[in-house]
Amino acid sequence: MSDATANGIADTAAGRKPRRDIGIKKRYAAERRFKAYGIIAIAIGLGFLVMLMWSIFSKGYTAFWQTEIQVPITFSEQVIGTAEQANDSQTKLLMANYPQLARDGLIQLLGISADDKKAVSAANGLISSGTRVTLRDIVMNDLSVIGTTENVWLYASSELDSALKGQYDLNVPENRRPISDLQLEYIDKLEQQGAIEQRFNWGLFTSGASSRAETAGVGVAIIGSLYMMLIVLVLALPIGVAASIYLEEFAPKNKFTDLIEVNINNLAAVPSIVFGLLGLAVFINWFGLPRSAALVGGLVLTLMTLPTIIIATRAALRAVPPSIRAAALGLGASKNQTVFHHVLPLAMPGILTGTIIGLAQALGETAPLLLIGMVAFVADYPSTPLDPSTALPVQIYMWANEAERAFVERTSGAIIILLGFLAIMNVSAILLRRRFERRW
């Protein structure tokens, strides 16, 4: 615009002389280039985001479905003993050869001869070896099934599962893929009978660690993470709020306060793995707390989250206008009453938003948990925070190191679950802020 007016003046003064070249084209070209750089940079950033999400979701969504085979199981008394024997002693029931039941059922279903060793072993490779536990639980829950025949949905083996989900190329020669031609024939047969199906994978949400992909789940890890989040919430929220109230409302301006401020700002930027070293040296070595316990993990994450909560809380307290404080003090409230009865309730939405964001950070943190021994193979639900447990991101780390193809899918599935939790937390933080934020 400024150029236009300058040229206009020149035009009137000197008649219709050709425009003096002041490089305006070049400068506009530079301008356009510069703007394009910005757009390209943003496009690259968003492109990375899309690629990341696509890579995870395209690999992971199949993890929520699991191939299962419906097999008629005869709970034969010869294999698991009679119900009377089971009432006397559980040992036989626990040790019985359940895979044999599944094998017999499958042989019957496929109509192959029990003497054909090759066929039997091919058929057996279709079902997961986790059937032992599935069938045992059925019998243990209800002894009356002994001697009867029932149709039971059994997990397919991870090879079959991956093959049906199209994760193996089935056109390569037979010896270069984990599923044989005979097995493919059986799969066709089962499909014709309607005995093979992709069903929703509840096991992913309820099971614990397992060396077999089809029976592995994140249930135990979610409970471990839940314990840690509870500990972080119970410790970090009150301590963080108390610290911020002191620093924002009471602290005199002196060396001590300065020291605390510098410390908090630094702690917010210390690498998370250093907190893991702290937890290992102090909580485990010095206080003698058990390794792998959710309690230690929770304490370490508390120390990590504190700076985030303190910084958010202080901003929320600062946003409460001084007039509120002056009014309360003017009516005869003490300093404490002013803060706790008036300032704090008004700052609460901001504090809660900051806390949720801090919790989301803590939920995704992995490195410090590796150092305090939470990389353990935990198959049972922890009943107290002192029991060995693992966390959702650590479970992801452990599965990421597994070589099997089926675990890639599981890992992506677990990541989707983790991202789901984080999304819920962040969205609720945003909603909370929108709903309760007050502009003064």
Add this chain to the structure above:
Amino acid sequence: MSTFTIIPIVFVIGLVGAVMAYRRSRALVGKDGVKMHSRPTYHASFVACWGIIPALLTLAVWLIVSPIVISTNVSGNFPEGVLAQSQLTEGLAYGIVESIGTGLRVLPDDERATITDTTPVADVTALLRNRGIPTASAATDWMVPLALQLNSLQFWSRWAMTLVVFVVAVAGTFWSYRQIAPRLRARNNVERIVNGALIAASSIAIMTTVGIVFSMLFETIDFFSRISPAEFFFGTVWEPRFSNVGSSGNAGSFGFIPLLAGTLYIGAVAMLIAVPIGLFAAIYMAEYADNRTRSIVKPLLEVLAGIPTIVYGFFALITVGPFLRDLSAQISGLVSGNYVSFIEAQSVLTAGLVMAIMLIPFVSSLSDDIITSVPTSLRDGSLGLGATRSETIKRVILPAALPGIVSAVLLTASRAIGETMIVVLAAGVAANLTLNPFEPMTTITVKIVAQLTGDLEFNTPQTLVAFALGMTLFVITLCLNVYALYIVRKYKEQYE
């Protein structure tokens, strides 16, 4: 009674006292002519504080002091000369005694009753093994009476602790309840306690820093007493062999240089990609984008910052690494006809690229804040003189924002150096010293994780070195952070 039952009971005592105090002070108000100094809730809180806090302090002190007292007592009773014979250190022997003691407590009553001071240790271990409790092979006969003594001491200590804590709680409640009177300045007392609690909470930040420094300092000093600092800081070979028991003097070499080089190299690659992208994105959003674009793009970019690093690590391991490897195979195939991949799946480039994705939102949102905080008057002045937007940005805004941008870059660098999960999964574990970005290198953080996961014994150089590495990492990032914060502070004052 266990500690976890004592604490709720103490709280119940305090709360009962508080309810009684509330009623009593309400009753006092009813009398004519009496004006209370504090409101009834303050009287109630006053009594609750006196009931709960001293009791919990007593509990804490007892829990810390009693194991020390008991262990000195039991260690003092070790028969003379046995330690010299059995080649055990005192700590180790005490550990065995302790484990026998814990084992004995698990036994059912009738079996435990058979064990006396004179029971040979073989019988005890047999009993324990029946219950699935292993005992150390070095356990000897003289340890049995000591284990029994330890158990009885612990038993009595626990009872005494329960009793003392309850007495303190009741006494505190009772005493403070007796204090309730119209003139009692309960509010001031309670507020003083609350203020104390607030100060205590804010000093936790200092305690954490002190904890970090000291916990690592002691282990680091211990490490340097075995391996000389010169060997650590200037060594170029990283090969911490786990030496066998007995083969002394062969602890492996702990050269820090390859790790530092890997850390800096990967960090540099990441910064080289992330800083231009982040900076241009920030400039566009701050100077060109309208409000609608900004309100969509900014949160989307910040999603990248909210994704846990383990997810990036997995992305690098499964997608980016194999992609780069296959891409390089195609390229070399096109160039030389020989389909050999020259980029390895785990490489400096893979780790740096993925780390850059994580760092983009840090650079962009930090610099966005800084660019928008440059006063509008500078911008308007430059535009008014006829400069284009890009000229204004290049000649006026960026120079004005430079210190802030430098500090943003420093903070980002400190994050890149301390990043763990991406490099654990994407950079590899081989401690190479190379300039080729297509080969794997390893970082300080990877080695900390590698040395400290799995079963570990605490006094070998192999595990202690992790603390020395952690200390170095802490010092490097601390310097970067402090310098960055210093610049920010100085810069802020300039325009306020």
